Amino acid sequence: MKALEVINVSKSYNGSKVLDNVTLSIDEGEIFGLLGPNGAGKTTLIEIVLGFRRRDSGTIKIFGREISSREFNKKIIGYVPQEHLLYDNLSGLDNLRYFAGLYGVKTSEFKKRLNKIINFLGIDENILKKDVSKLSGGQRRRVALATSLIHDPKIMIMDEPTTGLDPNVRREFWKLIMSLNEEGKTIILTTHYMEEADELCSRIAIIDNGKILSIGTPEELKKKYGGEESLILRIKTRYLDNAMELLSNYQPEKVSEDEIKLSGLNEEYIPKIRNLLENKGIWVDKFEVRKPSLDDVFINLTGRRLISE
Amino acid sequence: MKRIFYIAKYEMKMLFKTKEVLFWNIAFPIILMLLFTAIFGGGNTIVINVGIYDQDNTQISNTIIDIFNQTNVTNIVLIQNNETLYQKLSQHELDAYIIIPKGLGRNVTSGYQAILNIYIDNSDPNIADISKGIIKSIIDGFNNKTRGIYEKFIEGVGNFNKTMIEHMRAYAETLKPLFKPVKGTEKVEYKEFILTGIIGYGFLFSSMVTATASIVNERKEGTLKRLLLTPLKPIEILVGKTFSALFNTLIYTFLVLAIGIPLLQPKIHLNIPDLIIIVVLGSLSGIVIGLLISAIFRTTEGAQGFAIIIGIFLQWFIGIWFPLEMLPSYLRSLSNYIPMTYALNVVREILLYGDSIIMHIQETIYLTLFVIILYGIGGIILSRLLKTIEV
Ligand SMILES: Nc1ncnc2c1ncn2[C@@H]1O[C@H](COP(=O)(O)OP(=O)(O)O)[C@@H](O)[C@H]1O
Ligand SMILES: [Mg+2]
Numbered sequence: 001m002k003a004l005e006v007i008n009v010s011k012s013y014n015g016s017k018v019l020d021n022v023t024l025s026i027d028e029g030e031i032f033g034l035l036g037p038n039g040a041g042k043t044t045l046i047e048i049v050l051g052f053r054r055r056d057s058g059t060i061k062i063f064g065r066e067i068s069s070r071e072f073n074k075k076i077i078g079y080v081p082q083e084h085l086l087y088d089n090l091s092g093l094d095n096l097r098y099f100a101g102l103y104g105v106k107t108s109e110f111k112k113r114l115n116k117i118i119n120f121l122g123i124d125e126n127i128l129k130k131d132v133s134k135l136s137g138g139q140r141r142r143v144a145l146a147t148s149l150i151h152d153p154k155i156m157i158m159d160e161p162t163t164g165l166d167p168n169v170r171r172e173f174w175k176l177i178m179s180l181n182e183e184g185k186t187i188i189l190t191t192h193y194m195e196e197a198d199e200l201c202s203r204i205a206i207i208d209n210g211k212i213l214s215i216g217t218p219e220e221l222k223k224k225y226g227g228e229e230s231l232i233l234r235i236k237t238r239y240l241d242n243a244m245e246l247l248s249n250y251q252p253e254k255v256s257e258d259e260i261k262l263s264g265l266n267e268e269y270i271p272k273i274r275n276l277l278e279n280k281g282i283w284v285d286k287f288e289v290r291k292p293s294l295d296d297v298f299i300n301l302t303g304r305r306l307i308s309e
Numbered sequence: 310m311k312r313i314f315y316i317a318k319y320e321m322k323m324l325f326k327t328k329e330v331l332f333w334n335i336a337f338p339i340i341l342m343l344l345f346t347a348i349f350g351g352g353n354t355i356v357i358n359v360g361i362y363d364q365d366n367t368q369i370s371n372t373i374i375d376i377f378n379q380t381n382v383t384n385i386v387l388i389q390n391n392e393t394l395y396q397k398l399s400q401h402e403l404d405a406y407i408i409i410p411k412g413l414g415r416n417v418t419s420g421y422q423a424i425l426n427i428y429i430d431n432s433d434p435n436i437a438d439i440s441k442g443i444i445k446s447i448i449d450g451f452n453n454k455t456r457g458i459y460e461k462f463i464e465g466v467g468n469f470n471k472t473m474i475e476h477m478r479a480y481a482e483t484l485k486p487l488f489k490p491v492k493g494t495e496k497v498e499y500k501e502f503i504l505t506g507i508i509g510y511g512f513l514f515s516s517m518v519t520a521t522a523s524i525v526n527e528r529k530e531g532t533l534k535r536l537l538l539t540p541l542k543p544i545e546i547l548v549g550k551t552f553s554a555l556f557n558t559l560i561y562t563f564l565v566l567a568i569g570i571p572l573l574q575p576k577i578h579l580n581i582p583d584l585i586i587i588v589v590l591g592s593l594s595g596i597v598i599g600l601l602i603s604a605i606f607r608t609t610e611g612a613q614g615f616a617i618i619i620g621i622f623l624q625w626f627i628g629i630w631f632p633l634e635m636l637p638s639y640l641r642s643l644s645n646y647i648p649m650t651y652a653l654n655v656v657r658e659i660l661l662y663g664d665s666i667i668m669h670i671q672e673t674i675y676l677t678l679f680v681i682i683l684y685g686i687g688g689i690i691l692s693r694l695l696k697t698i699e700v
Contacts, residue, residue: 050534050538051537052534052537077538079534079535079538081531081534081535083531085530085531085532085534085535086532087319087323087530087532088530089323089326089327090319090322090323090326094319094322097319098315098319099535099539101311101312101314101315102312102315102316102536102539102540102541103539103540104311104312104540131326147535151539
């Protein structure tokens with residue numbers, strides 16, 4: 001079953017195209033990533049799906065049902081926005097109570113769900129008692145996640161769920177998102193982090209300047225656009241020119257003062273090359289196999305690097 | 310229905326957690342009220358014209374006239390007959406007049422308390438307040454002197470029986486002033502005027518501006534998006550916001566009375582049920598205007614700014630700070646188009662003159678219709694807004 005279908009959706013602001021004929025479809029149970037730099041149109045696409053913005057043209061279907069241009073997709077969708085969009089001067093618990101109330105969750109049911117959610121998200125009860133404005137970035141994110149889970153939605157849409165978080169907190173969030181997915185929720189997220197898309201998503205759409213450049217699993221994308229694997233050798237600078245000569249059969253490439261790149265080779269070649277160099281008295285300090293990354297995919301698709309800090 | 314309750318509840322909770330809101334909505338108007346009373350309600354450098362009509366012509370009545378003559382804040386006009394009294398009154402030459410009735414001297418000398426009828430011209434509430442204060446303090450002075458005599462007498466003579474002492478004590482409070490308005494000038498004092506005016510202030514700020522802010526803030530913070538993703542209907546948002554602004558105004562009104570009554574000691578008729586009805590109507594007319602403003606403006610800053618400007622502007626035209634009769638007639642006709650003018654007027658009629666809401670059924674119906682019609686329009690505009698504006 002398709003959870004979401006976006007067909008030929010376009011959107012312009014003041015004459016400039018922000019979304020250009022976007023088409024993609026997402027299966028139930030996926031973790032689907034929209035990967036692209038800032039300004040690519042990720043938030044615009046998501047908000048069109050949610051009904052906050054009108055589309056100029058195109059069709060959107062949720063679980064097979066066509067959605068009119070300005071229909072808020074209530075109940076089925078949980079939304080974790082880019083900014084937290086909680087009530088800052090209410091406590092986390094009040095935020096949860098409020099939204100649960102608006103969704104018509106009964107008090108007894110609320111307690112059950114709340115316990116489950118805060119255990120699941122690892123939220124301390126004391127944190128819930130504080131005003132949201134007093135929480136740290138990671139804590140707010142968790143509370144925001146909790147409020148979008150309180151009505152038990154089938155699809156979770158998260159706009160840059162880990163932007164601005166510490167790397168370790170980010171990893172914890174990945175685990176959370178994966179376990180939400182194991183619970184049966186379809187997850188759609190946007191990100192401009194390569195590793196996030198790579199490690200978390202079952203499929204990725206690469207978006208740039210409002211256009212979908214390619215869609216596939218991370219492996220498929222890397223195979224198709226990532227280029228070859230390569231072997232990187234670290235060698236003392238004074239031996240570098242010598243080594244380049246000895247390796248001339250492998251089309252060596254000098255990457256830096258003490259690194260040589262051999263494209264198309266993998267770990268199987270390591271003993272052979274080590275022998276070749278050590279016989280001439282050149283020691284390799286380190287071998288590294290570099291696999292193509294989504295970074296390479298993005299460079300090959302756009303000619304630019306996708307910069308993430 | 311339950312969802313409306315949730316909106317109202319948490320909206321209120323947020324409102325009362327914001328210190329700025331508490332200040333501007335509650336503390337500020339009360340401070341204004343005290344400030345205005347201090348500026349316009351007091352003052353004692355004025356000489357007042359007091360007419361005294363001595364119908365008694367005894368030594369006691371002459372003493373009373375002497376005492377008034379000796380103070381330099383009163384200008385005594387002796388009146389010989391009713392004709393001169395009415396003439397002077399009709400020309401507003403007297404700020405007050407005192408009638409010393411026949412038999413007062415006899416009452417005082419035989420140890421009975423004597424009542425002095427004092428009539429105050431209330432056409433100018435400030436002057437009336439001053440006149441009353443001055444006359445009261447002069448009479449208190451007279452009573453103090455006689456009490457002094459009485460106490461010396463007790464000391465000097467010693468043992469008296471109980472009834473004798475009671476008799477003497479009555480003599481100590483010789484003159485009891487009874488203040489009455491001069492007929493045809495039954496105007497209120499400024500403190501009562503301002504206390505009720507401050508209730509009307511709530512229609513603009515606790516109601517109208519608060520209602521605008523309640524939508525504007527949701528748009529600004531982006532939380533409106535979250536609300537729209539819940540099963541709420543636009544009309545429920547409208548009603549929920551209305552209830553919270555309405556409760557806010559009722560709490561405000563209650564606080565104004567709870568603080569204003571002990572501080573200003575106004576003479577008012579606390580007809581709570583009728584007061585609540587008219588405050589609800591006045592508040593709702595403010596709220597619905599506020600909600601419309603929040604829906605009409607495309608930018609949040611525009612909406613918020615406009616609501617505040619309208620509030621600041623309207624406060625001079627609905628009769629909060631001074632009687633509308635003081636406005637030039639072309640401005641007064643503007644007041645007639647503002648529903649809150651009617652609401653505040655009925656608030657005054659109820660609190661100051663003891664009217665009931667039934668006596669103002671016309672204004673009540675007018676306000677109710679206004680509220681219903683504007684909510685109709687507001688409902689349509691708001692649901693259209695939610696469909697056309699990118700939140
Ligand atoms: N309301 C708007 N008005 C005009 N331009 C907008 C608006 N929203 C977004 N844009 C433009 O659309 C482009 C895509 O923005 P956005 O969807 O927020 O990108 P992303 O989420 O991928 O960073 C940007 O160039 C942005 O400036
Ligand atoms: Mg974005």
